[in-house]
Amino acid sequence: MSQFVFDPTKVMDIDFTQRTQYLEGLEAIKAAHKVLKEIAFTPSLPDKGYTNRTLYVNVGTLEVKEKPVTQQMKDVFIGGRGFGLWHLWNAVKPTTRWNDPENEIIISPGPVAGITQYAGTGKSLVVSLSPQTDIPIDSNVGGYFGPLLKFSGFDALEIQGKSDRDLIVFIDGQKGIIRIEEAPEEPVDSHVLAEVLTHMYAENEADRVNISVVCTGAAAEHSLIGMLNFSWWDLRRGCIRLKQAGRGGIGTVFRNKRIRALVCRGPQVKGDLNHVADYETIAKTGVKYHKEIRENDPHQCMMRRNGTAHIVEIMDAYDLLPTHNFQYGSHPDTHKIDSQYWQSRCTQQTVDGCWYGCSMACAKGADGLEVKTGPYKGHTVTVDGPEYENAAGLGSNCGVFDPDYLLELNFYCDTYGICTITYGTLTAFVMECYQRGILNKERTGGLEMNWGNAEADLEMMHQMARGEGFGLIAGQGVKKMKEHFIKHGWGDPQLINDIGMENKGLEYSQYMSKESLAQQGGYALTNKGPQHDEAWLIFMDMVNKQIPTFEDKAEALYYFPLFRTWFGLNGFCKLPWNDVVPSDNAKQPEAHKIPEHVQNYVDIFSATTGIKIDKDELIVQSARVYNFQRIFNIRMGKGLRKDDHAPFRALGPVTTEEYLSRQERYDKQIADEMGLDPTAMSLEEKMAAHRKWRQGRYEQLTDAVYKRRGWTPNGVPTLERLKELGLDVFPEVVDVVKLHL
Amino acid sequence: MRQLRIDLSKCDAGRATCQHECESSCAEKVFKLNDPAMAALHIRELADGSGQAVLCDQCGDCVVVCPTEALSRNKLGVVVIDKKVCVGCYMCMGFCEKEIFERNPQWTEPYKCISCGICVKACPHAALEMVDVPQPPYRIL
Amino acid sequence: MIHVNGDAMEWKEGLTVREVLVRRNFRFPLLIITVDGELVQPKAYETTTIPDAADVQVVHMMSGG
Numbered sequence: 001m002s003q004f005v006f007d008p009t010k011v012m013d014i015d016f017t018q019r020t021q022y023l024e025g026l027e028a029i030k031a032a033h034k035v036l037k038e039i040a041f042t043p044s045l046p047d048k049g050y051t052n053r054t055l056y057v058n059v060g061t062l063e064v065k066e067k068p069v070t071q072q073m074k075d076v077f078i079g080g081r082g083f084g085l086w087h088l089w090n091a092v093k094p095t096t097r098w099n100d101p102e103n104e105i106i107i108s109p110g111p112v113a114g115i116t117q118y119a120g121t122g123k124s125l126v127v128s129l130s131p132q133t134d135i136p137i138d139s140n141v142g143g144y145f146g147p148l149l150k151f152s153g154f155d156a157l158e159i160q161g162k163s164d165r166d167l168i169v170f171i172d173g174q175k176g177i178i179r180i181e182e183a184p185e186e187p188v189d190s191h192v193l194a195e196v197l198t199h200m201y202a203e204n205e206a207d208r209v210n211i212s213v214v215c216t217g218a219a220a221e222h223s224l225i226g227m228l229n230f231s232w233w234d235l236r237r238g239c240i241r242l243k244q245a246g247r248g249g250i251g252t253v254f255r256n257k258r259i260r261a262l263v264c265r266g267p268q269v270k271g272d273l274n275h276v277a278d279y280e281t282i283a284k285t286g287v288k289y290h291k292e293i294r295e296n297d298p299h300q301c302m303m304r305r306n307g308t309a310h311i312v313e314i315m316d317a318y319d320l321l322p323t324h325n326f327q328y329g330s331h332p333d334t335h336k337i338d339s340q341y342w343q344s345r346c347t348q349q350t351v352d353g354c355w356y357g358c359s360m361a362c363a364k365g366a367d368g369l370e371v372k373t374g375p376y377k378g379h380t381v382t383v384d385g386p387e388y389e390n391a392a393g394l395g396s397n398c399g400v401f402d403p404d405y406l407l408e409l410n411f412y413c414d415t416y417g418i419c420t421i422t423y424g425t426l427t428a429f430v431m432e433c434y435q436r437g438i439l440n441k442e443r444t445g446g447l448e449m450n451w452g453n454a455e456a457d458l459e460m461m462h463q464m465a466r467g468e469g470f471g472l473i474a475g476q477g478v479k480k481m482k483e484h485f486i487k488h489g490w491g492d493p494q495l496i497n498d499i500g501m502e503n504k505g506l507e508y509s510q511y512m513s514k515e516s517l518a519q520q521g522g523y524a525l526t527n528k529g530p531q532h533d534e535a536w537l538i539f540m541d542m543v544n545k546q547i548p549t550f551e552d553k554a555e556a557l558y559y560f561p562l563f564r565t566w567f568g569l570n571g572f573c574k575l576p577w578n579d580v581v582p583s584d585n586a587k588q589p590e591a592h593k594i595p596e597h598v599q600n601y602v603d604i605f606s607a608t609t610g611i612k613i614d615k616d617e618l619i620v621q622s623a624r625v626y627n628f629q630r631i632f633n634i635r636m637g638k639g640l641r642k643d644d645h646a647p648f649r650a651l652g653p654v655t656t657e658e659y660l661s662r663q664e665r666y667d668k669q670i671a672d673e674m675g676l677d678p679t680a681m682s683l684e685e686k687m688a689a690h691r692k693w694r695q696g697r698y699e700q701l702t703d704a705v706y707k708r709r710g711w712t713p714n715g716v717p718t719l720e721r722l723k724e725l726g727l728d729v730f731p732e733v734v735d736v737v738k739l740h741l
Numbered sequence: 742m743r744q745l746r747i748d749l750s751k752c753d754a755g756r757a758t759c760q761h762e763c764e765s766s767c768a769e770k771v772f773k774l775n776d777p778a779m780a781a782l783h784i785r786e787l788a789d790g791s792g793q794a795v796l797c798d799q800c801g802d803c804v805v806v807c808p809t810e811a812l813s814r815n816k817l818g819v820v821v822i823d824k825k826v827c828v829g830c831y832m833c834m835g836f837c838e839k840e841i842f843e844r845n846p847q848w849t850e851p852y853k854c855i856s857c858g859i860c861v862k863a864c865p866h867a868a869l870e871m872v873d874v875p876q877p878p879y880r881i882l
Numbered sequence: 883m884i885h886v887n888g889d890a891m892e893w894k895e896g897l898t899v900r901e902v903l904v905r906r907n908f909r910f911p912l913l914i915i916t917v918d919g920e921l922v923q924p925k926a927y928e929t930t931t932i933p934d935a936a937d938v939q940v941v942h943m944m945s946g947g
């Protein structure tokens with residue numbers, strides 16, 4: 001069979017309403033709050049998707065003010081990630097670093113966000129200068145905060161400054177109050193804090209759905225890989241749920257500013273709060289899409305049963321599941337963590353959308369987890385049923401195939417406030433260093449970081465949360481660990497650099513790009529660093545062989561990053577685009593782009609804002625922001641060709657074991673592609689030939705992509721490209737480019 | 742659980758001897774809408790002259806997918822909507838296999854049959870009836 | 883001999899689309915399959931036989947996070 005069949009009788013019998021509660025100390029915690037500032041504002045609802053106001057809060061000076069959202073901002077930057085980047089650009093200097101007070105965290109939902117009729121329309125985009133990369137990072141996150149912020153009256157929340165005490169910023173969109181409160185007694189970790197604050201700020205039980213909390217956890221304070229949790233109230237379970245703005249360390253910035261939490265209390269949500277230009281079109285498109293999910297999801301991806309974990313076994317079958325720090329692409333134990341297991345482990349008889357109207361409902365939850373280690377040992381908790389990235393990153397990539405430990409790792413990443421993808425990749429690196437003698441028990445302070453040692457893995461995470469031991473070093477991320485290990489002479493620098501999977505300072509997410517040149521570019525030729533949300537081209541390139549030439553690959557690396565950027569401008573989720581397809585999709589021209597869904601997006605944008613666009617204008621909208629972000633990177637000292645290089649593990653086999661595991665493929669390439677005779681070569685010679693060939697191809701790809709994107713061979717957007725996009729109206733932007741031409 | 746049933750051998754399907762009183766009474770009396778097309782049931786005439794009925798059987802699928810618990814069963818087991826908490830996401834509309842839900846451009850909340858029996862009384866041919874049947878088990882959707 | 887996404891594969895009489903998928907371990911659910919340019923619907927994977935020398939394209943839709 002091509003796919004597992006869902007069997008409802010196999011779903012474990014777990015009471016999804018039972019878990020450890022943390023409300024006992026609530027009154028005392030609340031009593032310790034001290035109001036530092038309170039101001040009134042006039043709540044307002046959006047008009048055609050925009051409220052036309054930004055809320056600026058300086059947590060250092062306690063300044064709170066409203067700023068207008070200008071027509072130019074809407075025309076050029078649309079919203080969401082675009083607004084975030086624009087505010088950040090204006091806030092920082094080229095010398096600003098993540099922990100300077102002028103660094104900001106901007107949260108903006110985008111004009112479409114908050115409609116309830118189409119799947120995946122509740123996203124917030126978070127932008128900040130990253131502690132890991134020193135350039136802007138952007139993260140697309142679910143939960144109710146963004147829509148509730150907008151329905152309170154703001155298209156974006158801009159947070160600047162640094163406090164000297166722990167704070168909560170409370171935005172009450174029902175009463176029209178913004179309050180900064182000192183919060184000295186708050187619990188630290190997210191699953192406790194979000195629950196306590198939801199109960200504290202809701203005026204009654206029915207009000208809980210109107211509260212969303214943004215917070216992080218203990219490990220964000222002691223590492224550079226902190227993430228932000230965005231909550232929503234899960235009615236059926238009767239508990240808070242969390243979605244993560246994971247990549248790049250925004251949670252670290254948050255705690256560096258001494259923010260404990262942001263709390264928004266919005267008005268009760270109704271179907272038309274976004275006051276869209278053409279409600280009928282959105283309603284019809286939404287119903288059509290829900291029907292498509294009902295009819296097709298059960299025999300396509302089964303997102304409603306598995307979430308994104310449905311591809312665990314698929315990646316394994318295609319030799320693409322990152323295993324043992326991206327050395328191999330499959331493992332005999334994968335069946336223990338495949339989707340058949342997760343669909344029996346996750347609660348199935350509930351509603352798992354991270355915003356209203358998401359019929360794709362991938363936010364699966366695993367209830368009734370008994371925690372075995374750490375400060376919550378013995379507690380019963382609800383944790384997200386692992387997304388693919390977590391199953392692969394915390395699981396196969398570290399050799400952990402015990403599903404309970406995997407859930408526990410996932411739980412602690414979430415509640416401690418660290419990015420699961422980053423943690424997975426950096427732990428895989430630590431484990432490989434341990435295997436190869438770069439690390440040993442002495443250097444790790446006693447942690448035996450063998451493949452699959454989940455207890456040591458968890459202990460490293462607890463150390464990160466306590467701010468001690470080897471956990472502190474690991475929490476600096478792969479890039480800084482590489483520097484540290486090399487400085488101490490712990491191993492061959494080239495090997496360390498080859499196997500440490502980071503680019504621009506950000507860890508790779510969980511796909512194997514070795515055998516797909518296009519995906520190598522999809523990872524390293526990105527704005528924020530190697531995250532698959534710009535382009536996922538492995539099937540197109542390596543399996544379908546649809547994009548054989550450099551120009552074909554460059555075209556894909558032009559179109560898809562721009563197409564996917566657009567989701568972040570508007571507050572869309574990417575999954576509903578391609579994790580279900582219409583029944584007649586195969587008959588459409590350019591079927592791989594899923595034309596009917598692209599048209600849905602065009603229609604929804606037009607119907608929300610009243611601005612008619614088509615699918616080409618959609619790409620132009622993204623291109624403005626994408627190129628602006630590239631120039632922002634250059635302004636901050638990155639974003640040139642040298643910063644787009646990939647570690648060799650992402651391009652090809654680093655070690656003899658890796659070579660031998662795919663010897664047939666690699667030898668054939670030597671004969672067919674390089675015109676050499678592999679039988680006359682030693683293993684070392686063959687590996688050297690591959691390195692040269694693969695690096696050469698990557699450079700050729702880079703040339704082709706830069707050309708297609710309208711960039712110079714050094715990766716700088718040209719003045720013509722700026723004019724074409726209308727970015728030449730910003731003299732500062734032009735100045736950055738001119739310095740590099 | 743109260744369920745609306747039809748005997749298609751009695752129903753005239755609107756050929757000559759009835760005015761679709763079922764639909765007009767539902768639209769007017771239950772939902773105060775002056776348009777039989779807005780009723781929560783539909784009786785259609787097929788090309789071969791036979792009738793086809795679109796009736797809610799109170800299966801409860803829409804209750805399963807509703808994110809706000811706006812849909813629930815009342816004491817009689819009938820699926821009813823609480824407009825106060827409905828957020829107009831229309832997942833109920835998309836997931837109802839019988840396509841019962843109607844939407845009126847004036848409201849963001851959809852509506853559905855409440856097994857009230859007004860149509861039963863209105864039908865001149867006594868084709869409709871209310872029956873009491875066991876509630877079907879909860880489905881995973 | 884047939885070609886599947888450009889790679890040669892041995893042919894036998896009565897070879898079905900499903901057998902090709904199994905042989906290549908193509909387990910992904912979102913596929914667009916053509917045999918000599920003719921679209922094959924998923925319900926017909928078991929019943930569609932592939933002629934010798936055919937060009938089979940098994941296009942995997944995009945996936946991934």
Ligand code: SF4
Nearest residue numbers: 752753759762763864
């Ligand atoms: S159910 Fe009765 S009123 Fe309705 S169409 Fe049939 S015969 Fe006419």
Ligand code: SF4
Nearest residue numbers: 797799800801803837
């Ligand atoms: S409206 Fe549809 S889904 Fe809901 S109870 Fe009636 S038939 Fe079932």
Ligand code: SF4
Nearest residue numbers: 807827828830831833
């Ligand atoms: S439209 Fe209202 S009743 Fe229907 S599923 Fe959504 S919230 Fe529930």
Ligand code: SF4
Nearest residue numbers: 767854855857858860
């Ligand atoms: S039972 Fe009532 S609500 Fe249902 S179709 Fe008949 S009149 Fe309409």
